[in-house]
Structure formats: C-alpha cells, structure tokens
Amino acid sequence: GAGVSQSPSNKVTEKGKDVELRCDPISGHTALYWYRQSLGQGLEFLIYFQGNSAPDKSGLPSDRFSAERTGGSVSTLTIQRTQQEDSAVYLCASSLRGPSGTEAFFGQGTRLTVV
C-alpha cells in the first residue's frame, strides 16, 4: 500500500481480554515505531524496531504489553489482560532508516476501548 496501514481501526474489548493490533509499514522501511495517544495527550513512545537489531522496548508500560515484527515488515502489538487505563489510540509509524533525518509516516491508528 501507499502508506502505513493499521488494523483494526476500532476495537472494543472487555476488561481482562487479550488484544492484538496490527501494523503494515511502508514497503522497504526498516524502522517501525509504536506510540500510544490518550485523549488530549501527547504521543507516548512504546517500542521501536530497527532492521534486525534488538528492539528498544523501554517505553512499554508493563509486562502485559509486547510487540513483535516478523520478517522485518508487519508488526503486532499485543496487550494481555486489558485494563480500562489501556484505552487509547495506538499509532504505528515507519521510516526509511533510523529516526534521525528521515520522515516517520504514521498510520491512522487503532482506537482501543476497554469496557
């Protein structure tokens, strides 16, 4: 596709359930990022993948959150045992190289609501 694609666009889940959010980056982009945006808040860094290097997981808020990137392309963010405070928009971005000096393109996000 032409841009970063995220699915689903909206997800409503019950507290305690697991959810998987998917990100298809722009083809050829080696860097992939996940951010969380709560209502009226900024963009909270979650995790960063660069090529075959070990991901920077320093932003993951708890061990209920995990992410993987298969084959250097598609990424999945998994939230286990969801809590109401996990409700937010989860944004994925990709860039051609590392973050410095290259534009990061964002998807439209997945709006997660935990009820």
Next chain:
Amino acid sequence: QQQVKQSPQSLIVQKGGISIINCAYENTAFDYFPWYQQFPGKGPALLIAIRPDVSEKKEGRFTISFNKSAKQFSLHIMDSQPGDSATYFCAAISNKIIFGKGTRLHILP
C-alpha cells in the same frame, strides 16, 4: 526519561495572525527536531524539521526558529488560516522520537 516540553497547551489566533508554539529540550544528544501536524481522526504528519546546526528554516508560511544554547525551538505560522486548526507536536530525535504533549491550535475565521 528524555523529555520535550511544549507550550502552550492550546492557542487561539485570529485569521491572518501569527501562531507561535514553543518547545524546550534537555538532552543535548538530540540531533533532529521535527514538527508534526495532526487533524482529528488522523495520524500525525510531518510539517517541517530542522537540524541543530541551523538557526532558522522556512517553508512557505511555516518557520522553525532554533536556539541551540538555550535548547529551545519554536514553530511560527504566518498568516494563519482556519485550515491550520489542528494539534501540533514538536519532537526531538536521537535514537528514538520523543514528542511534546501537543498544542491544540484554533484559528478564528
């Protein structure tokens, strides 16, 4: 935790006026400073960016001013238009992208 502090949280400007949003950072390892624009329901999109060896960069009505010694940078939107109404995020980059908390800009018609 690396931080980027952004102000104001919200801003109202008359059409044709100048909108100014300010950011400050702490980590001198940051080497790239982009601004992103976000409309409701959309992901952020790159607006303009600057490197710290440059004091000013202008693209159309948008200008970044950068003060390396003060570790501050700002976005100026000249001749602000209602279509500029959006949320603006500054960011600072070293090995990852750190965003400010955003400024909700509203341009009065």
